[in-house]
Amino acid sequence: SQKIEQNSEALNIQEGKTATLTCNYTNYSPAYLQWYRQDPGRGPVFLLLIRENEKEKRKERLKVTFDTTLKQSLFHITASQPADSATYLCALGGGRRALTFGSGTRLQVQP
């Protein structure tokens, strides 16, 4: 069966460091992969989408990589700030199809 795994349930880092979150998937051949941020009691907010022919994508302090051979995506936040503290979700699917989400990684950035 199809599965999306985010290995770390929680990640604590110091302000200014780079946070790296991992998303692995099995039994999928996605054309693209998405990352969302979810704050407590709120709906997810879109961050980045990366296509299968893109190795890397950047947006301000965010960077996503996509390795279709390893079936893995890495999500990086550089120069992290306490305001980056949230749960980060990777997701497959999209468009006219519903998203299937990973379990999420709760990031806590300590000042």
Added chain:
Amino acid sequence: GAVVSQHPSWVICKSGTSVKIECRSLDFQATTMFWYRQFPKQSLMLMATSNEGSKATYEQGVEKDKFLINHASLTLSTLTVTSAHPEDSSFYICSSVPGQGADTEAFFGQGTRLTVV
């Protein structure tokens, strides 16, 4: 970006009563609306997919007679939890995608925290 507005943001109801949750696309036509449920410390799980003007498609294990979905217009979809019980207490979130593209970001409502007492 596109806006999806969900109402109410929280509701407390007595066991056995029904609760309606509204989800509106404010600046685009939502041909398809997705309804998710999220239990504490878990990820979002798809409950059903609704298409405007047709019956919703429910995921396995989701009772269609209990979770009534109406998508009568291109800007409004509603989820009614009928005869709610404490185990239905959860965070319900709607989502839609503007446009026709497959690789398009999804927009989510603010979510509705349902507590059944």
